[in-house]
Amino acid sequence: MAEYLGVRVHVPENDPTMLAYLQHAGTHRLTLQRCRDCGLLQYPPGTACEHCTCLDFDWAPVSGKGTIYSYEIVTHPIHPAYRDRVPYPIVLVELDEQRAVPAPDYALRVIATLVDAEGRPEHEERVAIGARVEVAFADLGDGLALPLFRLSDEPPEHALWRYPG
Numbered sequence: 001m002a003e004y005l006g007v008r009v010h011v012p013e014n015d016p017t018m019l020a021y022l023q024h025a026g027t028h029r030l031t032l033q034r035c036r037d038c039g040l041l042q043y044p045p046g047t048a049c050e051h052c053t054c055l056d057f058d059w060a061p062v063s064g065k066g067t068i069y070s071y072e073i074v075t076h077p078i079h080p081a082y083r084d085r086v087p088y089p090i091v092l093v094e095l096d097e098q099r100a101v102p103a104p105d106y107a108l109r110v111i112a113t114l115v116d117a118e119g120r121p122e123h124e125e126r127v128a129i130g131a132r133v134e135v136a137f138a139d140l141g142d143g144l145a146l147p148l149f150r151l152s153d154e155p156p157e158h159a160l161w162r163y164p165g
C-alpha cells in the first residue's frame with residue numbers, strides 16, 4: 001500500500017496520468033509530459049496539453065534542477081499527518097528546462113515541499129527566492145514516489161530574497 005506520512009495514498013483508477021507521473025518518480029527521475037504535437041513539457045500532469053490542447057504525450061525525464069521562483073511557509077497543518085511538520089516550506093521551482101518558452105514570462109514551474117538531506121522540512125531561514133534546488137523523492141511504496149526539492153550546492157542564480165523576518 002502506498003502511503004505518505006502514514007496516510008494511504010490512493011490514486012483513482014480513472015487518473016492514469018497521475019499514476020504514471022508517480023510511477024516515473026518511483027524510478028527517482030523527475031519525468032514530465034511532453035506534448036507530441038507542440039513538443040512542450042507541462043506541469044502539473046494533465047489530460048490535455050496546456051499549450052495546444054493536444055491529447056497525446058510522451059513521458060520525458062528532466063534534470064530536476066531549477067531555481068526557487070517563489071515560496072510560502074505553511075504554519076497550519078492541513079491534515080493531522082502534518083502536525084509535526086509545521087512550519088514547512090512549499091516552493092515553486094522554475095526548472096532549467098524550457099525557460100522563457102513559449103513566452104518570456106512563462107516557464108515550466110513545479111510546486112513541491114522543500115526538504116533537507118534527511119527528508120525533513122527545510123528550515124525557513126534557508127529558503128529564498130533565487131536559490132538553486134534539485135529534485136528529491138519520498139518513496140510511497142508500490143513503486144510510487146513523490147517528487148520533492150532540496151537545496152543544491154550550486155550558487156544562487158541571482159541575489160537571494162526572503163520574506164522579511
Ligand SMILES: [Zn+2]
Pocket residue numbers: 035036037038039040049050051052053054
Ligand atoms: Zn502541445
